[in-house]
Amino acid sequence: MRILLDECVPRPLKRELIDYEIWTVVEMGWSGKKNGALLQLMVQEGFTILLTTDQNLRYQQNLQQAGVAVVVLMAPSNRLPDLLPLIPDARNVLNMIAPGEVIEVGGS
Template identity: 85%
Template structure:
């Protein structure tokens, strides 16, 4: 499983997922890419999961056709301190999500 952290996710969140193979959009040199192009690049480079805070992605792209799974972190803001509490639930989701699926993770 290869996970890509979207540009909208604070890069230090990667440290919270150190037991997974995680790269950031910036590390891959894909900064500024539109979602459709980003999904194509992910598929070409064997990424299986996009971790994002973009709640509109599922309405803008055909994720099933893209062949990647998407985990959307839902928090009041995109600050690291708001996203870290979501990581335990996100870890559970990462182990069961399948390509084409979108799962939202947020505090209830």
């Protein structure tokens, strides 16, 4: 499983997931790519999961067709202190999510 951290997710969050093969959009050189192009690049490079805070992605892209799983972190903001409490639940989801699925973690 290869995981990509979306641009909207703070890069230091990667340190909380060191037991996964995880890369950031910036590390891949994909900064500024639109979601459709990003999903295509992900598939080409063997990524299977996108970790994002973008709550609208599921409505903008055909994720089933793209074959990429998406984990949406639902927090008051995309700041690291707001996202850190979601990591335990995100880990559980990462271990069971299937291609084409979108699972929201957190929120109320």
